[in-house]
Amino acid sequence: MDSEDNDRYRAPALDKGLDIIELLSGIEGGLTQAEIAKRLGKNANEFYRMLDRLVRRGYVTRLDGDRYSLSLKLFGLAQLIAPVRRLASYATPLMRALADATRQANQLVVFDRGAAVVIAQQEAPGYWGISIRVGSHISLYNTGSGHILLAFHSPDERAMMMQEYEGSAEAAPELKPEFFTRLDQIRERGYEMMPSSQTAGVVNLSAPILGPDGRAIAALTVPYITLINTPDAPDMSETIQLLLATSHKLAHQVGLDITPIA
Structure with a gap:
């Protein structure tokens, strides 16, 4: 033509x-x-x-x-197509394997159109575990998944994400400089580990699924609980390593690079 x-x-x-x-x-x-x-x-x-x-x-x-x-609306729309659709389809067996290895539940969260949304959930293989419904909206500010989604974006992108999130979800809390310092520390070490703000006795262990530019396409989180009657269950340190290995494997299987942003 x-x-x-x-x-x-x-x-x-x-x-x-x-x-x-x-x-x-x-x-x-x-x-x-x-x-x-x-x-x-x-x-x-x-x-x-x-x-x-x-x-x-x-x-x-x-x-x-x-x-x-x-x-970030285009970014949110983009997550509904190939990368995240592939992510969700590839995630299920890997999340099941992670649950079996750690004896813990896990969930996959993305930032979509102003909300942090659970797109996949895997139950723990035993009697005990913390689960959250697929489709649930969670906090961007006081969850491990929310911290990961913010940490693995540039400061300007974080500001836009928070602006969109506050406009559609909740009023902004008073964020102190220490909050943004924590986000930088998370990005540097490659994962988040924090006590749950919603459930006593739970420690959120979260890792990013990184795109080609080093930005978080999603967050993979294990709501870790201590299993007293399961002595052979991995401890928290071992669970973090299993979580990181799974997040890296998932990024590779979906065809994403895992090189962090500077």
Whole structure:
């Protein structure tokens, strides 16, 4: 098909919206309407309605009143297609093997359209274990999975994730600098280990499933409980190693790299 045939099926409004999205995808800190127009070689008035629609649909967010930046909505939508669909399909046998090896339950969580959502769950093989329903929304701030999803993104991406999460889920808690220091420490050591804020006696052990750019596609979490009558069950340190091995194996099987971001 030649260029004339291609031009015959052009959709100028759609092209304009895609031009904006593609431009903002490579810009940190956002751009003003005038800056967007200048970079695209257009009149600023041409982009007013398009920017308004992109903001209202959640694809673009406004920063400091007059600057526009790409939101994480496209990232959330992308998680519904190949990577996460493959992740969920590959996860079941690996999560079952992890549960058998650790004698603990485990769950897989993704950040999707402003929410941290459980997309897969594996029960413990014995009588005792902590389970959570598939489809449940969990906290981004006080769970191991939430910490992993935040830790393995850049500070700017974290801010956008929290903005989207607070807009759809709950009011923002007062986050102290120590919270963000903890996220950096999690990324450095490669996993989270924290007492559950929801259930006494449970320690959340969480590891990332990393994408090609080192960002967390998902979090794999073992809600660890001490099994008194099961002396041969792995201890917490051994469980962490089994968890990390499973998260790495799952990333490789889905075709994802596991190189952490700097």
